[in-house]
Amino acid sequence: MKLERESIKLLTKALEKLESGFDLPEMSQSFDSEKMEEVILKTAERMRDNYPYFHPLFAGQMLKPPHPIAKAAYMMAMWINPNNHAMDGSKASSPMEKEVVADLAKMFGWKEHLGHLTGGGTMANLEALWVAGKIHPDKTIIASDQAHYTHERISEVLKLKFDKVETDHQGRISLKALEEKLRKGNVGTVVCTMGTTGLGSVDPLKEVLELQKEYKFRIHADAAYGGYFKLLENLDTETVEKFELLNTVDSIVIDPHKQGLQPYGCGCVLFQNPDVAKYYIHDSPYTYFTSDDLHLGEISLECSRAGASAVGLWATHQLMPPVKDGEFAKDLSKSRNAALKFYEKLAESAQFFPIVKPETDIVVWGTKGERTSEMSQAAQALFKRAEENQLYLSLYKYPTAKFSNVDFEIDSEYLVCLRSSLMKPEHKDWLEEIWARLGKSI
Structure with a gap:
């Protein structure tokens, strides 16, 4: 079996196009090619000690190979190595990130939003719960016992109260158990898992929204794994309805490095209300000068972030937009x-x-x-x-x-x-x- 090499062909052409855009004096770069070849082949030998994550016979864990366009675009961006913290270090890739984040928000039915890419779903969920804690600092975060374990861990890191409730036989949050917790009061946010990592189950969002009317809590949708299923129509009718209601929640997390054909790590956090930016905005004496627009670092807990992730996702969206019937x-x-x-x-x-x-x-x-x-x-x-x-x-x-x-x-x-x-x-x-x-x- 041969590994995919089309991305290498694309990369070579992309680098030629990229370098033609810089009219700069030549600079000397000296590398020991023979030693580099020795080391890279030694590295490849070590990497052979892997399961074939890219192959269809690997049907166990959630590992999906990046699309060739994503690999080529990501690698090409690494020759620039942009940092999507501030426009000063990411003149091209920050606008590209804003575009792909807007694509994802649109996929969920949001025109107005605040969001950005992250290093993965854990960081994205941390930011969502951090904002939840800012809005309700003394209230409890609730998730099911099949929600990702990071919610409990994140709550501990953020010093937020956390409680979990049981699930039904299909791994979905028990509405009866949830309402028992809600009756006791002091619940600030309920996490709905839109695709559990164990069974792939989707929490009953419609019914949770009904409970929200009475008990006045926020809803965070952890769609790190399942978010892209919003585009499908070959789901059960009940499941389609759950995903259609995602436009009503307060925050959403989705991981393009899971179903979105991207290299690790590429997560995304989205907020329906752009006003949550007030919890992020800070000042830096040397960073935010290139643009008067909001820099991504001003709405992110992470500082340095790989601009290559945004470039890979942007190229993928250009080739295959995240739209129904695409x-x-x-x-x-x-x-x-x-x-x-x-x-x-x-x-x-x-x-x-x-x-x-x-x-x-x-x-x-x-x-x-x-x-x-x-x-x-x-x-x-x-x-x-x-x-x-x-x-x-x-x-x-x-x-x-x-x-x-x-x-x-x-x-x-x-x-x-x-x-x-x-x-x-x-x-x-x-x-x-x-x-x-x-x-x-x-």
């Missing part, structure tokens, strides 16, 4: 279709059973057996055998208390399941091969 959305639809087809195969299987119907493109399933403890052992053994057959899966611990009307004995707190993130468009065409290798691993 090429990007059609590719993402393939991942969703792969998940549905895989779910059907599992439901008809004599050896496996799906835990829940996937809402996005994550599929979790168990091995059939008489007792959950034995089924867990079988899943773990299958996980190892699958890797021997070059099929790379992941494991997930499902609470057995959420099972009902099952034909096996529950003798353990968790059932260890197998899990696949079918997030590569190629997974649709590789599904039969994946199924065949899974069968060989039984």
Whole structure:
């Protein structure tokens, strides 16, 4: 198998175009080419000790290869190495960042917004909860027990009160448990996870919005993984409605380095109300002079940020805008279709059973057996055998208390399941091969 090289061809042409824009005196640069070649080949040798994250047979963790246009644009920008903290260090890439952030805000239905790119979803969620704490400094942040663990950790770092509530059997926040917390009062923000990292489940945003009318809390949507599913129509009707309501929340996080075809790290935080800028704005005696417009560093907790991330995302949006019925959305639809087809195969299987119907493109399933403890052992053994057959899966611990009307004995707190993130468009065409290798691993 050969690695993708089209981005290298694009990069060479892009660098020629880039250097022609600088009418500067020549400067001497001296490098030991032979030593560099020795080191880079040694580096490549070390990097061979990796799972093939880029290949469709890697169907476990949330790892999706960047698009060739994103890789080429990112690498090309590195020859300039812009810092998107201030216009002084990012004359071209800061405006590009503002454009792509506006694209993402528009995708969620916002014309007015405040936002910027971040180093990833953790930093983006930190900023969202930091603003939540500024607005309600003494009130509690609530998230489900299937929300990403960083929400609890971030709240601890920010010295904010945090509480979590249980989920239903599909991994979605329990409305009953949530309202019990709300009745006690002092809740400032509820986190709705729009695509959990475990099951890919989407919290019931419509019902949470109804509770908001009575209990007057803010809503932060953690759509780091699932945000781009807003563009799809091949979701269940209920799930489509949840994503359509994202324009009503207070803040949103989305990670272009997950479903958005970008290199790590590229997250994004968005606020519906631009007035939250007042919590950020600060002064620097040497930084903000190039432009009278708001610099990105004035609305970000991070200081230095890679302008290359904005350039890669901008190029990708130029090629494949994040719009419904566009090429990007059609590719993402393939991942969703792969998940549905895989779910059907599992439901008809004599050896496996799906835990829940996937809402996005994550599929979790168990091995059939008489007792959950034995089924867990079988899943773990299958996980190892699958890797021997070059099929790379992941494991997930499902609470057995959420099972009902099952034909096996529950003798353990968790059932260890197998899990696949079918997030590569190629997974649709590789599904039969994946199924065949899974069968060989039984």
